[in-house]
Amino acid sequence: MAYLKLSNISKVYGSGKDQTLAVQDFNLDVQQGEFISFLGPSGCGKTTTLRMVGGFEIPTTGSITLDSNDITNKAPNQRNVGMVFQSYALFPNMTVAGNIGFGLQVRKEKRDAIKQRVEEMLELIQLKQYGDRYPYQLSGGQQQRVALARALAIRPQVLLLDEPLSALDAKIRVDLRQEIRRIQQRLGITTIYVTHDQEEALSISDRIVVMSHGLMEQTGTPFDIYNYPTTDFVAKFVGQINLIRIDVVDMTKGLVKVGSQTITVGDKEKQLRSMKHLAIRPEEITAGHKEGNNNLHGKVYNVNYLGAIIRLGVDVDGVRVSIDVFNQRNMKIPKEGDVFEFNFPVEACWLL
Amino acid sequence: MNLSLRLRKFPLWSSVWFVIGILYFFMPLYATLDFSLRMERDKISLKAYQVAFSDGRFLDTFLTSNILAVATIIASVILIVPTAYWIRLRVPEARRIVEFITLMPFVIPAIILVFGLIRVYSTPFKIPFTDIVFLEALTTFEIGTDVLMVAGYMVLALPYMYRSVDTGMRTVDVRTLTEAAQSLGASWVTIMWRVILPNLRSALLSGALLTFAIVVGEVVLASFLGVDAFGPYLFLLGQHRAYEPAALSFIAFLLTWGAMGIIQLVTGEQGQAAGAH
Ligand SMILES: Nc1ncnc2c1ncn2[C@@H]1O[C@H](COP(=O)(O)OP(=O)(O)OP(=O)(O)O)[C@@H](O)[C@H]1O
Numbered sequence: 001m002a003y004l005k006l007s008n009i010s011k012v013y014g015s016g017k018d019q020t021l022a023v024q025d026f027n028l029d030v031q032q033g034e035f036i037s038f039l040g041p042s043g044c045g046k047t048t049t050l051r052m053v054g055g056f057e058i059p060t061t062g063s064i065t066l067d068s069n070d071i072t073n074k075a076p077n078q079r080n081v082g083m084v085f086q087s088y089a090l091f092p093n094m095t096v097a098g099n100i101g102f103g104l105q106v107r108k109e110k111r112d113a114i115k116q117r118v119e120e121m122l123e124l125i126q127l128k129q130y131g132d133r134y135p136y137q138l139s140g141g142q143q144q145r146v147a148l149a150r151a152l153a154i155r156p157q158v159l160l161l162d163e164p165l166s167a168l169d170a171k172i173r174v175d176l177r178q179e180i181r182r183i184q185q186r187l188g189i190t191t192i193y194v195t196h197d198q199e200e201a202l203s204i205s206d207r208i209v210v211m212s213h214g215l216m217e218q219t220g221t222p223f224d225i226y227n228y229p230t231t232d233f234v235a236k237f238v239g240q241i242n243l244i245r246i247d248v249v250d251m252t253k254g255l256v257k258v259g260s261q262t263i264t265v266g267d268k269e270k271q272l273r274s275m276k277h278l279a280i281r282p283e284e285i286t287a288g289h290k291e292g293n294n295n296l297h298g299k300v301y302n303v304n305y306l307g308a309i310i311r312l313g314v315d316v317d318g319v320r321v322s323i324d325v326f327n328q329r330n331m332k333i334p335k336e337g338d339v340f341e342f343n344f345p346v347e348a349c350w351l352l
Numbered sequence: 353m354n355l356s357l358r359l360r361k362f363p364l365w366s367s368v369w370f371v372i373g374i375l376y377f378f379m380p381l382y383a384t385l386d387f388s389l390r391m392e393r394d395k396i397s398l399k400a401y402q403v404a405f406s407d408g409r410f411l412d413t414f415l416t417s418n419i420l421a422v423a424t425i426i427a428s429v430i431l432i433v434p435t436a437y438w439i440r441l442r443v444p445e446a447r448r449i450v451e452f453i454t455l456m457p458f459v460i461p462a463i464i465l466v467f468g469l470i471r472v473y474s475t476p477f478k479i480p481f482t483d484i485v486f487l488e489a490l491t492t493f494e495i496g497t498d499v500l501m502v503a504g505y506m507v508l509a510l511p512y513m514y515r516s517v518d519t520g521m522r523t524v525d526v527r528t529l530t531e532a533a534q535s536l537g538a539s540w541v542t543i544m545w546r547v548i549l550p551n552l553r554s555a556l557l558s559g560a561l562l563t564f565a566i567v568v569g570e571v572v573l574a575s576f577l578g579v580d581a582f583g584p585y586l587f588l589l590g591q592h593r594a595y596e597p598a599a600l601s602f603i604a605f606l607l608t609w610g611a612m613g614i615i616q617l618v619t620g621e622q623g624q625a626a627g628a629h
């Protein structure tokens with residue numbers, strides 16, 4: 001039995017004409033100690049689902065169980081769930097130590113116990129000297145670490161984070177997400193992390209739930225989500241992908257045409273019946289000709305210099321393909337109008 | 353260099369308007385002060401202040417008004433804080449309506465309010481369909497009148513109090529703070545006492561100050577309900593005397609500024625915290 005179980009959850013906001021179906025058919029089993037990310041574009045229902053676990057919204061249908069207890073209709077203060085908000089939400093009238101100790105005070109724990117736990121937490125988030133400061137005396141990243149410590153101090157059964165890093169700048173975002181992961185693994189706490197940043201989700205999760213329009217698109221490990229997307233949406237939303245229109249030449253042999261050039265997609269007869277696009281990650285594509293691979297050539301129409309990589313737009317007989325090339329010192333960077341030859345392995349071809 | 357920079361930040365016209373503003377505020381004040389010091393012919397003296405203070409009614413009415421002000425502030429806070437809080441939390445769509453209602457005292461003169469109060473509350477309360485009186489008319493006994501006064505003052509102070517409280521709640525984002533506290537296990541009472549009220553301190557103080565200023569200077573309500581408050585006393589004094597009202601006005605002004613100074617001191621640190629947020 002899963003530690004945290006969401007069964008047939010749906011949520012409808014409003015009533016009558018202006019109803020919003022924010023979440024539907026949501027089923028998820030979370031194991032104890034697992035780090036799950038909800039990933040999806042704005043408005044897809046990530047926050048709503050998270051808030052239902054936290055008790056701030058009541059599901060319209062379905063149930064939520066935590067450690068075999070039904071918590072579907074329990075008030076937020078009756079659940080043992082820690083929450084971290086995008087806006088930090090530290091209490092401005094309390095010091096850092098006061099904030100971290102708040103949940104324990106509410107639970108009427110002994111003074112010494114609280115003090116000890118606060119020390120422990122401050123150490124965990126590496127802000128030992130900051131106990132007496134007020135929130136406004138801290139940077140955004142520090143404030144969010146305190147918010148994390150505050151949520152963890154009460155030893156919650158589940159930790160919920162709603163885009164905790166969105167308000168921070170890029171560098172701190174990367175540092176802090178590793179720190180969150182480190183702390184999560186050290187405490188072994190079951191965690192749900194909401195984000196619309198795919199890199200964030202891919203880098204720290206055990207499993208990712210990709211959502212769109214209130215529906216779960218795919219659930220899986222970061223590796224599966226990236227390498228084996230099961231829906232169109234996931235393929236396009238997670239990572240960069242080229243969708244290339246194809247015309248079938250020979251279904252049984254797996255031969256297809258891109259523009260007027262013929263390539264093979266392998267043994268995919270069944271998929272070729274219904275699917276009309278070839279999907280390839282840009283990094284699967286290499287410049288030049290290679291025997292045994294699929295080879296295509298086209299005219300460069302766009303060169304995008306991104307630092308470590310150069311993203312080329314290539315026009316293959318009217319079909320546009322985007323290709324990432326590693327930026328090497330001795331490389332001759334293609335110019336617009338150049339003819340560019342490239343290849344990719346047969347196994348890298350998906351059909352969508 | 354430094355000077356030219358500063359000059360650029362303070363362009364000519366801004367400075368001119370600033371000076372005009374200052375004059376506009378301080379000329380009358382200076383005139384009042386000057387006048388209040390000239391009770392004795394050809395001589396600067398504090399005679400007017402002496403005379404004003406030696407009148408027993410001054411202290412009586414001033415005290416009455418202060419008590420009424422404090423009662424009004426307490427009742428307003430009890431009424432407005434939970435209301436504004438609930439609106440922010442649960443019925444944000446009602447905010448416009450409530451804001452409109454709180455502006456009514458600006459549209460409806462106090463004189464209409466007081467006649468309304470008198471009309472409704474000058475008859476005894478009877479149990480419906482019987483002649484049994486369970487409460488005498490509020491206007492006929494002192495506590496009853498005081499209750500009416502406080503109720504009326506609450507209406508007059510509503511725009512100021514509601515606005516400061518609501519703004520205070522916006523600056524600290526009470527909604528998310530509430531959710532944070534709830535997730536940490538706090539009950540409504542705990543959230544109110546430990547999270548909401550402390551973070552509203554400066555908002556409450558400024559609302560309280562404005563309420564205080566209104567109540568202490570208010571004339572219409574007090575005169576028509578026949579309460580010996582400071583406002584009517586000052587008004588009466590103004591009709592019969594020349595120098596003493598000037599002296600008292602000046603004192604009242606100092607008191608107000610003193611109170612504002614105290615608020616600045618008390619809330620200095622807090623305001624900074626809220627500002628940073
Ligand atoms: N309180 C509410 N009342 C009505 N509709 C709501 C409410 N909260 C959310 N919605 C709607 O439900 C849908 C899902 O919203 P939700 O906040 O869960 O999205 P999200 O995935 O968290 O998006 P974002 O990445 O922008 O935070 C949206 O269409 C939103 O407009």
Ligand SMILES: [Mg+2]
Binds near residue numbers: 046047048162
């Ligand atoms: Mg959201």
